[in-house]
Amino acid sequence: MTKKEETTKTTYQLPIGPIHPALKEPVMFEFEIDGERIVDADVILGDIHRAIEWAGMRRNPIQIIYLAERICGICSISHPIAFIRAVENACDIGSPERAEYLRVIQAELERICSHMLWAGVAAHEIGFDSVLFLTWQMREKALDLTEYLTGNRITKGVMTIGGIRRDITKDQIPKINETLNYFKDNFEKLRHVFLDDKTFQLRSQGVGILTKEDALKLCAVGPTTRASGIKKDVRVDQPYFAYGDLDIDYITPDILTGEVNGDVYDRIIVRLLEVKQSIGLIEQCIDKMPEGDLVSEPKIPKLLAQIKKTKAEGIGRHEAPRGECVHYVKFNGDSEHPYTWKVRASTYANILPWIPMLKGEQIADIPIVAASTDPCMSCTNRVAIVDNDNHKKYELDKEQLHQLSVEKTRRLMR
Amino acid sequence: MRFSMILPVFKQMFKKPWTNKFPAKYQPSSTTKFLTDVEAGKAKLILPIETPEGFRGKITYDKEACIGCNLCIKVCPCGAIEAKPKEKKIKIYLSRCCFCSQCNDICPKDCLKMSNEFLLADTDPYSKDLIVE
Incomplete structure (x- = not known):
């Protein structure tokens, strides 16, 4: 019996934040991603306590x-x-x-x-x-x-x-x-x-x-x-x-x-x-x-x-x-x-409404959807993506995420 | 409508930039040298845009009129004012001042005023220019 390679489809996790451009206040998102679609979103707060x-x-x-x-x-x-x-x-x-x-x-x-x-x-x-x-x-x-x-x-x-x-x-x-x-x-x-x-x-x-x-x-x-x-x-x-x-x-x-x-x-x-x-x-x-x-x-x-x-x-x-x-x-x-x-x-x-808003959207839509509630935040941006399959870790920074968004605009304009 | 921004962008290309190039058209390599040149008349200083009426800049302090009631210390939001109990006067650290002018409002003798001066950058927070007494 030959060994058959099996491929299974799983979702992967995309953490955004606590420091991020579209989110001008330190807030942490954890997305459950299936390809380009957001399946689930979670928000973690409490990174900016200024007393x-x-x-x-x-x-x-x-x-x-x-x-x-x-x-x-x-x-x-x-x-x-x-x-x-x-x-x-x-x-x-x-x-x-x-x-x-x-x-x-x-x-x-x-x-x-x-x-x-x-x-x-x-x-x-x-x-x-x-x-x-x-x-x-x-x-x-x-x-x-x-x-x-x-x-x-x-x-x-x-x-x-x-x-x-x-x-x-x-x-x-x-x-x-x-x-x-x-x-x-x-x-x-x-x-x-x-x-x-x-x-x-x-x-x-x-x-x-x-x-x-x-x-x-x-x-x-x-x-x-x-x-x-x-x-x-x-x-x-x-x-x-x-x-x-x-x-x-x-x-x-x-x-x-x-x-x-x-x-x-x-x-x-x-x-x-x-x-x-x-x-x-x-x-x-x-x-x-x-x-x-x-x-x-x-x-x-x-x-x-x-x-x-x-x-x-x-x-x-x-x-x-x-x-x-x-x-x-x-x-x-x-x-x-x-x-x-x-x-x-x-x-x-306006933080909890983000979750129903983001579900079903694409990764490139995260900045505009998150910004659409006018979150009152200070901005820098870093996103780390962990690839579950080969355990390789890489980062998607502010410029890249912005680029993704710009590219989607161009795609749609064609 | 596909290209609604084309016309404004083209118009913008032929407009003069609004920026006031203070202190000179190109950033001088040494500001100190540039200022001495200006004093000697070798270089021309481009003046900053005028502040509006009621602008809150560096505090001026009329020491003679001050009676040392310390009310300004009570309302200062950032603790920028220090009392000098022996002389019954005050000392203001501008590096901590938030320019709210609340001390001007509460002063019973009107000895504190806001001036138009806003060029207060300094490397030393305790430098002479940043302490009003």
Whole structure:
């Protein structure tokens, strides 16, 4: 009897992370791969513990605002907003009406910056770098406006407990209008490139689908869940600041296309429409903004003394560009340092939806699908692949993975 | 639509680059030598883009006006300010400063201000330029 060589088909494992380009935060993926198809995906978290909450427990709330700003460079308004809402909730501090409107302007300006940044990154992930530069060129205008209004491009440092630190004066309004008009004029160009271009359609339609049921079950937040057709937005559900006075509604992809697929294409639509919505919100705020004080309590030592006496807990929610961001603060009544500070950033809720999105996709789709939830991360990229059959180990680095993605785009274009 | 980006890319090719080539068109091999050349009038310095109004740069400190209340130390998020209890004055380490200007807000005598200066790179975190006192 001759020995017959048998071949058996098995799946192999592909670990991605903890350090990786599409995942800008250290997070580890383990994929079960069958040829090019992803059979199963697993996410392992906990590689980036910076002890920010611990550091915050040794500082007073005024100092924590600046620490919260540094949780995420892109959400540098959203985290302070959620934190000051938590402190205001716990200590029963109100804020003047003008400050509420100014806070909305700052938050929406950040949303424009963040969504533009994401659009550029998404284009880069599918190998369409000219669009990356087109969107970031436009984003530059938003950053210039941010610098003009707050004094800095990224860490704005304008939020404070019980109000806002910087006013928008009458002579600043023409520049705001000019930038907003620039966005309105160029929005059509951006929409045309992202939604009508065949490259984008090929790479994003039907890719990374998150069904409505999965999104509900896994508690996805922000544009990720709205792209799946779920009407969930803190600004509309529980209006805070001046959002209650403004004309704002849920953005779902069916507004534009009339159908909800929950794929990457729908997430692009939602984010682009939200940029348009944010422009509208800023304009409404400028029109409706009343005159008045900027802070309810200008004397910071008095404010700190009030916080020191407080024995309460508070929760602050804010619709960050990536979704709902929650801060929890507890004061013990014997110190101005919080007894506990807990941050739940929006990306955390968008991690589990990755698994149903990635199942059934190709390896080359990992970057765009992972980036489609706008994970809030810092990037480098290394992937190790272990070949089970001959125990040979080799690596697939950032460039190669990016190359795979670019090649797929080219293949589809042919 | 297949090539939606062709036209913008071609247009871009004939545009002037937006970059402000600070401090010179080509990177000088020695910055120190370049600066002495500028002082002697041999080379021309390309100025940086102007900072906007309300920019938060290097802190200026009016020592005479300071009463040593130490409130700025209480709110500084990064512990960049040190008290000098004997003189009742303060010392600011700019290498730790995060330029939030919170100390400016709390100062009862308005002796701290943010200036426009932003060229603060230095090899030594304790160099003279980076300590305000």
